Amino acid sequence: MEILDIIKSLSNETRLNILKWLKDPYAHFPEEELSEDTPQLGVCVSDIAKKAEMSIPTVSDYLKTMSSAKILIATRRGQWTYYKRNEQLLQDLAMHIKDVL
Amino acid sequence: MEILDIIKSLSNETRLNILKWLKDPYAHFPEEELSEDTPQLGVCVSDIAKKAEMSIPTVSDYLKTMSSAKILIATRRGQWTYYKRNEQLLQDLAMHIKDVL
DNA sequence: TAGGTATTTAGGTAATTACCTAAATTTGTG
DNA sequence: CACAAATTTAGGTAATTACCTAAATACCTA
Numbered sequence: 698m699e700i701l702d703i704i705k706s707l708s709n710e711t712r713l714n715i716l717k718w719l720k721d722p723y724a725h726f727p728e729e730e731l732s733e734d735t736p737q738l739g740v741c742v743s744d745i746a747k748k749a750e751m752s753i754p755t756v757s758d759y760l761k762t763m764s765s766a767k768i769l770i771a772t773r774r775g776q777w778t779y780y781k782r783n784e785q786l787l788q789d790l791a792m793h794i795k796d797v798l
Numbered sequence: 799m800e801i802l803d804i805i806k807s808l809s810n811e812t813r814l815n816i817l818k819w820l821k822d823p824y825a826h827f828p829e830e831e832l833s834e835d836t837p838q839l840g841v842c843v844s845d846i847a848k849k850a851e852m853s854i855p856t857v858s859d860y861l862k863t864m865s866s867a868k869i870l871i872a873t874r875r876g877q878w879t880y881y882k883r884n885e886q887l888l889q890d891l892a893m894h895i896k897d898v899l
Numbered sequence: 900t901a902g903g904t905a906t907t908t909a910g911g912t913a914a915t916t917a918c919c920t921a922a923a924t925t926t927g928t929g
Numbered sequence: 930c931a932c933a934a935a936t937t938t939a940g941g942t943a944a945t946t947a948c949c950t951a952a953a954t955a956c957c958t959a
Contacts, residue, residue, distance in 0.1 A: 701811055707899075708809040709917080710802055716899060742936060755918055757937060776926045776935045787895060795892035798808075798817060810947080843906060856948055858907060877905045877956045 699766070700798075703790055706766040711749050712759050716768065718748060719782045738772050739781025800867070801899075804891055807867040812850050813860050817869065819849060820883045839873050840882025 707713055718725040722735050730744045746756035760780050763769040767786050772779045808814055819826040823836050831845045847857035861881050864870040869888070870881045 701809070701814060704805060704814075705809045705916095708802070708806045711917095713802060713805070713899075720899075743934095752919060753936075754920080754938080757935095758918090761937085773925095773936095778936065787899065791892045791896035794888060794895060798814075798821075798888065806946095812947095844904095853949060854906075855908080855950080858905095859948090862907085874906095874955095879906065 698786070698789060698793065700790075700793060702766045703768060703786070706763045706768055709759070711751060711756075712763060715745055715749065715756075715759065715763070716782065718745070719769070719780065737781075738774065738779035739770070741777040741779050745780065799887070799890055799894065801891075801894060803867045804869060804887070807864045807869055810860070812852060812857075813864060816846060816850065816857075816860065816864070817883065819846070820870070820881065838882075839875065839880035840871070842878040842880050846881065 722740050742757050743753055746753045749756055764771045767783055769780045770783050823841050843858050847854045850857055865872045868884055871884050873880045
């Protein structure tokens with residue numbers, strides 16, 4: 698766990714919001730963008746970009762940064778890339794801050 | 799707790815190191831820089847700057863940033879400003895990441 | 900009050916980050 | 930294969946952050 702990369706990937710308001718939205722996609726994305734696979738797969742780049750009101754390339758890069766830091770998990774399915782949270786890493790991060798930092 | 803400011807104040811390697819050094823000053827600073835007051839007061843700016851091998855103004859600014867985010871607590875004592883960790887806030891941060899983020 | 904030490908503030912440059920648009924790539928489909 | 934949709938990559942500019950030195954301030958003590 699590269700703590701500095703993880704923290705850096707969280708040090709931006711939009712990225713932090715994305716993380717929160719993905720905690721409960723059903724509460725934050727329109728119904729027609731969700732499916733039964735949403736819990737397993739997460740949400741695709743363009744839907745997240747729309748929610749963030751930012752350009753797709755910017756958000757694509759944010760998501761890539763966050764998955765490099767292992768905060769998000771990417772799944773390519775056809776032409777779509779879905780991103781979901783890495784709950785395990787977030788719990789590890791909390792424990793690390795609690796005990797190590 | 800302004801989570802974004804807290805995370806930003808941790809998103810730099812030197813600032814992260816300072817936080818760790820202050821967790822146990824006796825393990826990280828030379829004996830002659832420590833006293834019986836160290837646990838209550840923390841360590842002064844110039845000693846931290848020396849340890850970080852960076853200029854005093856830079857470190858002074860880092861420490862100010864961190865205490866604005868409430869991660870550190872500053873105590874002015876004569877001509878010295880001592881900084882110690884805010885353990886409560888760090889625990890709150892860990893819980894916030896665990897439960898809210 | 901004078902002079903010394905610790906710190907902070909001001910002001911600067913270099914590096915990094917935050918975005919964007921345009922172009923390239925990947926994948927599905929007729 | 931050609932074309933369309935989703936994404937990524939490239940390449941750019943503006944804003945922010947990371948440092949530094951010099952100057953100003955705060956506080957001590959003779």
